[in-house]
Every structure is written in C-alpha cells, then in structure tokens.
Amino acid sequence: MFEVRDKPQMVERAMLVRICFDKREEPEADSLLTELEELVRTLGIDVGESHLVRSREIHKKYLCGTGKAAELAAKARATDCDCIVFDNELAPAQQREWEELADMAVIDREEVILDIFAQRAQTKEARLQVELARMEYALPRMARMWQHLDREGGSGGGQGGGAARGMGEQQIEVDRRIARRRIDRIKVELDTVRKQRATQRKERQKQAVPLAAIVGYTNAGKSTLLNRLSGAEVLEADMLFATLDPTTRRVELPDGQDLLLSDTVGFVRNLPHRLVEAFKATLEEAVMADFLVHVLDASDPEVERFYETTLRVMAELGAEEKRIITVFNKVDRVTEVARLTALADRYPGSVFISAVTGQGLEELEQRFAEILSERVRRRRFRIPQKRGDLVALLHAESKVLGTEYENDEVLVEALVGGALDGKLREFAERPSPEPASEEAPVSPE
Ligand SMILES: Nc1nc2c(ncn2[C@@H]2O[C@H](COP(=O)(O)OP(=O)(O)O)[C@@H](O)[C@H]2O)c(=O)[nH]1
Numbered sequence: 251m252f253e254v255r256d257k258p259q260m261v262e263r264a265m266l267v268r269i270c271f272d273k274r275e276e277p278e279a280d281s282l283l284t285e286l287e288e289l290v291r292t293l294g295i296d297v298g299e300s301h302l303v304r305s306r307e308i309h310k311k312y313l314c315g316t317g318k319a320a321e322l323a324a325k326a327r328a329t330d331c332d333c334i335v336f337d338n339e340l341a342p343a344q345q346r347e348w349e350e351l352a353d354m355a356v357i358d359r360e361e362v363i364l365d366i367f368a369q370r371a372q373t374k375e376a377r378l379q380v381e382l383a384r385m386e387y388a389l390p391r392m393a394r395m396w397q398h399l400d401r402e403g404g405s406g407g408g409q410g411g412g413a414a415r416g417m418g419e420q421q422i423e424v425d426r427r428i429a430r431r432r433i434d435r436i437k438v439e440l441d442t443v444r445k446q447r448a449t450q451r452k453e454r455q456k457q458a459v460p461l462a463a464i465v466g467y468t469n470a471g472k473s474t475l476l477n478r479l480s481g482a483e484v485l486e487a488d489m490l491f492a493t494l495d496p497t498t499r500r501v502e503l504p505d506g507q508d509l510l511l512s513d514t515v516g517f518v519r520n521l522p523h524r525l526v527e528a529f530k531a532t533l534e535e536a537v538m539a540d541f542l543v544h545v546l547d548a549s550d551p552e553v554e555r556f557y558e559t560t561l562r563v564m565a566e567l568g569a570e571e572k573r574i575i576t577v578f579n580k581v582d583r584v585t586e587v588a589r590l591t592a593l594a595d596r597y598p599g600s601v602f603i604s605a606v607t608g609q610g611l612e613e614l615e616q617r618f619a620e621i622l623s624e625r626v627r628r629r630r631f632r633i634p635q636k637r638g639d640l641v642a643l644l645h646a647e648s649k650v651l652g653t654e655y656e657n658d659e660v661l662v663e664a665l666v667g668g669a670l671d672g673k674l675r676e677f678a679e680r681p682s683p684e685p686a687s688e689e690a691p692v693s694p695e
C-alpha cells in the first residue's frame with residue numbers, strides 16, 4: 251500500500267511534553283500527561299521523561315519559546331530518548347521544525363491515538379475508518395517526508411517550504427493526489443460496509459460462549475482487571491476460541507460457568523475530532539458482547555463526567571439496551587470513605603474493586619455469574635406426558651416456541667432463563683450451542 255509517512259518504526263524511548271498556556275489548565279494537564287503515558291506504553295514505547303512546560307504565549311515556530319524548545323530537545327537527547335511526544339496538537343509545520351531541532355521523531359497525541367486504533371481495529375469498517383483518519387492526518391504533513399530530496403537536490407533554501415520548485419515539491423503534489431483519491435475511495439467503501447453492518451451483528455449473536463466487553467477510559471484499569479480475572483489462562487491454548495482477537499480471555503467463574511472477557515480500546519480525554527468515527531468503529535466489538543463491564547477510576551475527580559461520556563457513546567453505538575455492570579476500580583487509592591459512599595448512592599448496583607489488591611473481585615465474579623444465569627437459551631425438553639405440571643411451568647415462565655407429541659412424551663422447544671433451565675435439566679434433550687436468538691433479549695427483565 252501507499253505509505254503516507256516515513257515514520258521511524260523503531261522508536262523505543264519517548265519524552266513526553268505538554269505545554270500549558272493557562273494556569274487553569276494545569277490540574278487537568280497532569281492527568282492528561284498520565285493518560286498520554288499510558289497511551290504511549292500501549293504502543294510498546296518506554297516513557298523516559300515527562301514534562302509539563304509553562305508558556306505565557308503561543309509561539310508559532312515551536313509552540314513554546316525558542317530557548318525552552320532548545321532546552322527540551324537537549325534534555326531528550328541527554329536522556330537517551332529517541333522520540334518526543336507532544337500532548338498538545340502540533341501543526342504540520344511545527345512538527346517539522348521540532349524534528350529538525352531535536353533530530354529525532356516528533357509526534358503528537360493524535361498520532362499516538364491513531365496508531366493505537368490501527369492496532370486495535372478488528373472489523374473492516376474499523377480498519378477503513380482508521381485508514382481514513384490516518385490519511386487525513388497525513389495529507390498536510392507530506393512535505394516532511396520529501397524534504398530530504400530538496401536538500402540533496404541542492405535547490406537551495408532548505409528552510410521549510412523554501413525550496414519551492416524542487417524535486418520534493420513535485421513528488422508531494424503527486425502523493426497528495428494519490429492520497430486524495432484514496433480518501434475518496436475509502437469513503438465509498440465505508441458506505442457499502444455500513445450497509446452490511448446489521449447482518450454482521452446478527453451473525454455475531456450466535457456465539458456459543460457468553461462474551462462480555464470491558465469498556466471505559468484509558469487508565470481506568472481495564473487491562474489490569476482482565477489479567478487479574480483471567481489469571482494464566484491464555485487464550486491461545488484454547489483452540490475453541492482461537493478465532494477471537496488476542497485481547498479476549500477466558501474467565502472461569504466460581505460456579506464453573508465460562509465467560510469470555512474482552513478488553514476494548516479505551517476512551518481518551520479530548521478525543522481529537524477527526525478520530526471520533528474511527529474510535530466508534532473500533533469499539534464496535536463491544537456492541538457484539540452479551541453485556542458490558544464499565545470500569546471507572548474511583549480516585550479520579552472527573553469520574554462522573556467519564557461515566558456520562560462512556561454511556562452516551564455506548565448508546566450512540568446502539569448498545570443502550572445492554573446490561574452494564576458499573577465497576578469503580580482503584581478503591582485502594584481512595585482515602586475518603588465518604589467519596590465511595592457518595593458514588594455508591596449515586597450509582598446503585600455498582601461494584602467497588604481494586605484490580606491491584608484483589609478487593610471486591612469475588613463480588614464482581616458473582617455478578618457475572620448472576621447475569622449469565624439470567625441468560626436466555628434455546629432448549630428442547632422431553633417431558634413425560636404425566637408431568638403436565640412441568641409443561642405448564644414452561645408455558646408460564648418461558649417462551650414456548652413449539653410443542654410436539656411423541657409416544658408418551660411431550661417435546662417442548664422453548665427459550666428459557668438460567669433458573670428454569672437448571673430446574674428442568676434432566677429433561678433437556680441436549681444443550682443447544684445457540685444461546686439467545688433474535689427474538690429473545692439477552693437479559694430478560
Ligand atoms: N492503585 C491502583 N492502581 C491500579 C489499579 N488498577 C489499575 N491500576 C494502575 O492504573 C494504570 C492503568 O491500568 P491499565 O490496566 O493499563 O488501564 P487501562 O488503560 O484501562 O487498560 C496502571 O499503572 C495500573 O497499574 C488499582 O486497582 N489500584
């Protein structure tokens with residue numbers, strides 16, 4: 251495929267920078283930097299240094315003043331970093347200036363998020379959305395990759411766009427045309443894929459083992475929770491589930507039931523506008539799940555805002571009827587008990603845990619088990635004629651799909667909940683691989 255940028259692939263150690271122009275931004279800037287650290291680590295890049303820089307005004311060239319910029323670049327080199335990651339948005343020209351100054355890769359938060367989405371995009375729609383966002387991000391940045399041609403070609407200048415009619419400039423034009431054509435094509439393809447989406451969802455519902463998706467903001471502790479719950483049971487060993495993505499693990503609940511738990515791409519604060527569609531498409535996996543586990547960081551002062559955002563987006567994705575277990579994580583970090591009480595009052599039914607200490611995990615697994623037993627499944631029961639009471643019970647407490655008579659037995663096909671299913675277990679013909687069908691809601695309430 252046509253490569254949009256010659257980004258150095260082997261970046262190992264990053265220095266993070268956020269420039270603050272207003273004192274009021276500072277409290278949030280701290281948590282933004284923490285989040286960026288998490289995002290960068292997700293890409294497998296070490297974080298060496300992290301700097302919150304204050305600047306009284308926005309400078310055009312480096313965003314901060316020239317002196318400060320030189321100081322930061324020197325620090326990055328001195329601490330063996332091979333990449334600088336900005337939490338601020340960098341204009342294409344600023345990115346170029348920084349790379350020249352620091353003599354290493356310089357990227358911004360948007361590009362980090364784009365790379366994560368690219369790693370996590372599973373469906374065709376998600377891959378297209380991510381590619382579209384990537385192309386749109388790259389388009390104004392193409393000048394960067396052809397700069398060296400101008401310098402080598404000796405057309406002089408060498409300062410930004412100074413070498414106006416160099417080889418590079420012509421090449422950029424060609425590339426831009428290719429990129430624009432590609433963007434148009436992706437848009438057309440996306441239209442087609444979206445129309446097929448409904449069918450895909452239907453197929454997905456036939457999953458034999460129940461699936462739950464962990465959703466929530468980056469840094470809430472989703473991956474930690476998944477690892478903790480699934481222990482050493484790595485999926486690869488399980489041929490049965492081998493077709494699922496690597497972020498899905500099997501969890502065995504205390505009552506012996508199996509659950510597949512899937513980690514999803516995290517929400518990020520101030521998601522760049524251009525990435526909204528790509529994010530939603532990447533999260534589409536969660537919509538396929540039987541229920542959602544919404545993980546929140548109880549120690550984050552903004553936890554309520556995050557709660558609202560996550561719910562709103564899940565609803566936009568069509569998951570509003572799904573069961574959601576609200577999980578407040580990191581309780582070990584909360585020293586004020588009143589805070590937890592307030593959250594418990596405000597969000598009834600939520601579970602309080604610490605994925606690190608293990609506190610509350612038993613209760614959480616208990617809740618998983620409860621939801622699973624409420625799951626509706628399709629069964630055929632072979633009931634002796636003289637047990638009319640059981641046939642009546644089925645009619646009263648389940649959705650009967652069909653009845654047949656065979657000798658002195660009644661064959662009843664029905665959609666039953668977990669409790670009734672247990673009660674009638676000895677009469678079940680054989681466990682059906684198909685859990686809930688279209689007409690049966692996953693959680694009847
Ligand atoms: N103190 C504390 N830290 C936690 C807890 N759960 C996760 N963390 C930390 O929070 C950070 C983000 O966790 P991670 O699972 O990667 O979050 P994700 O982005 O939601 O997957 C990591 O540094 C974890 O060690 C917890 O219960 N208590």
Ligand SMILES: [Mg+2]
Pocket residue numbers: 469472473474516
């Ligand atoms: Mg994670």
